[in-house]
Amino acid sequence: MKIAVIGATHAGTAAVKNMAELYPEADITVYERNDNVSFLSCGLALYVGGVVEDPQGLFYSSPEELTAMGVRMRMQHDVIDIDTNRRRLRAKDLVTGEEHTDTYDKLVMTTGSAPIVPPIKGIDLDNILLAKNFRQANTIIERAEKAEHVTVVGAGYIGVELVEAFKQAGKRVTLIDGVDRILNKYLDKEFTDVVENDFTERDIEMRLGESVTSFEGTERIEAVVTDQGKIDTDMVILCVGFRPNTGLLKGKVDMLENGAIKVDRYMRTSNPDILAAGDCCAVPYNPTGGHAYIPLATNAVRMGTLAARNLEEPVMPHVGTQGTSGLHIFGLNMASTGLTETSASAMEHTVESVLVTEKHRPEFMPTSEDVQLKVTFEPESRRIVGAQVISKADMTQAINTISAAIQGNMTIDELAYTDFFFQPHFNQPWNFLNKAGLAAQKTLVRRGKQAVS
Template sequence: MKVAVIGCTHAGTFATQATLTAHPDWDVTVYETHDNLSFLSCGIALWVGGHVSDPKKMFYSSPEMLAQLGAHMKMQHTVLKADLKEKVLHVKNLVTSEETIEKFDKIIVTTGSSPVIPPIEGIDNPNVKLCKNWEHANELKKSAPDVKSVIVIGSGYIGAELAEAYATTDKKVTLIDALPHALGKNFDPNISEIVEQDYRDHGVQLALSEKVVSFSGTDQVTVKTDKNEYTADLAILCVGFRPNTGLFKDQVEMLGNGAITTDEYMQTSVKGVYAAGDSAAVYYNPTQKADYIPLATNAVRQGLLIGRNIETPTEKYMGTQATSAVELFGRTYSGSGLTVEGAKVRGMAVATTTLTEDYRPDFMPSTTPVLMNLTWNPKTRQVLGGSFTSQYDIAQAANVISMAIQTKMTIDQLAMVDMFFQPNYDQPLNYVNAIAMKAVAESH
């Protein structure tokens, strides 16, 4: 069996590994534009902030490791044209400029995503940077010692972490977002307001509800919004990602943004063609619909499933809750599933419960509050989402909520789930149980 893998970051790496592990005698060729693979871009802000011991450890695989499994690694090769129905690829070697045409039995599309680069005046200014891949990471790390001021545009996880990294290394930081709140797509306002205050306390200038309209300048960059102007040494664009699927337009079923849709076994609408990672849609369990949620966790699982299903449909995709967490200024933020704002965007009516309580008993030498939000279906009572923030590490609470959504648990069941009590860690009634119990009380 002759298989092509187009693109090799997370989904491509795991799809290649899983395919060759299950079928070591298959002929698998990997085409990757860059000279590296498996880079964990979620560590860029940590590296810029001086929290990475060795940048080489931000790669968990390599061309050599996949080659040892039997893959034919075509690094620095780009696919110019793809005929998915006929399984024919037109490929260019970016080093030699040689072009070849190859036919395959199966194709795995793991082309990932590209940073959203809006058509804004001056966007090609050399002082406007991106934050996505190894090359971007090197550029930001190299410039960090000399940079005195930075403008971060976009306050999703990547932008939020970069703003913190620069602020905690004595840079003057401005954080711009068109939304009214930082981390506005990840958390509801009562949690976002906490991180916003932490930014202000650390000298970060917030420019929320402001839309960037132009870039200008030479030695420095001036960012003009619809309300103000800001000048700094660098501006870093972190306004999201879009599926890198232009090669396959009109050949395969996609969402409106170009994310390739698949069945439960990761097969696209074209037989023998599979898709995973940032180039693909996910099945979002809180809404029970296809959605675009570019996370490495989704890419890894989808990639593994391709390898397990590429010969015979065997293991179904369980879907995702978009579970995630981040630490900013010593405070943890974690969540899974729908926020109230996320539900509104998707046209869903949800009930919501909020609770603040100390994570462990007051007789302990110290304790600190946990702020919690729980969203649930007012008709079925099913848990649809939860989010948490505290100076205590409550990151794993998001995993509890993820399992509750995955298993279609109700607020009544979550309230009574068996969780341990130990005064070092929690109250006799764990805080996740507690917010579910409050939701039950509010539902009557």
């Protein structure tokens, strides 16, 4: 069996390692544009901020390791065309410029995602940088040494993490986003208000609900112009989101409108010879039962592993995802899973929520931090479909628990009486997850909706 793999970050590396073990007789070739594999981009801000001093710790594999497993590594090779009818691809060596063709029996697409670069006037000015791969991280570190004011465009996870890194490095920082809240894809307003207030207290300038209209400068960035004003700056980091890198298969396999490849629960595309995994894919999304584009490293490694296992025949289905993620910013620990009220509204999915606010452990303990938990559920089915938490105490593992609850179709009634331990060092006698379930029950009882036995 001849296998071609395009892309070797999270999904690709996981797929290749597993394929090398499962199919030792297979002829496996990897095509990768970069000179490295498996870069943990989720650690990029930690590297930029100096928390991670040795960048090698951000790689969990290498071309040498995969070569030693019998894999042919075509590093710094760009696949420029795929003929799915003939099962043939054409690739260009980015070092020599030479092109060659190759054939495959099975193709595994793990091409990942690419940063969105908006078509804004002045976008090509020097010191307007992207934040995705290892090379870009090194460029940010190098340029930041001479920068006094940094403007971050995009208030998602990477954006706010970079804001923290630059602020701790003593820079003046401005954060711009076209939406009126930061982290709006992951958290509802009750939670983002907490983070925004903390940013304000740290003299971080937030220009929310503003759209960048142009960048100004002679050769180098000097100012960012928005629809509401102008910000003088000497460095800009664009973090406005990612798009699936799937142009090679456009019109050749089924995709969502944004270009994400649709796969079944065995990572198979609509073409029987092609599997796909990672950030180039739309994943089965348990809260709604449909597909969703959720570019997370955790999704990618699971999908890559499954692509390898299901390469010859469907043997192990994907259990679906909840889009579970966490974040640590300036001492605040937050995490979310599934639908927020914001995302549910955008999807026109009817939900209700309950908010629980309490101390994370008994107040007779020497210290006790505030914790805020929100659980979102469907009022008719009573099924849990999402949750969010924030606290100075690390209560984020509760969101992993809710993620498992969503995957198992747990109701708020079951959550109310689930068995959780109590120990004063860690929690309250009534676990706050139980309390959320009880609160949801009371909400529905007031409307005459009793639990179904």
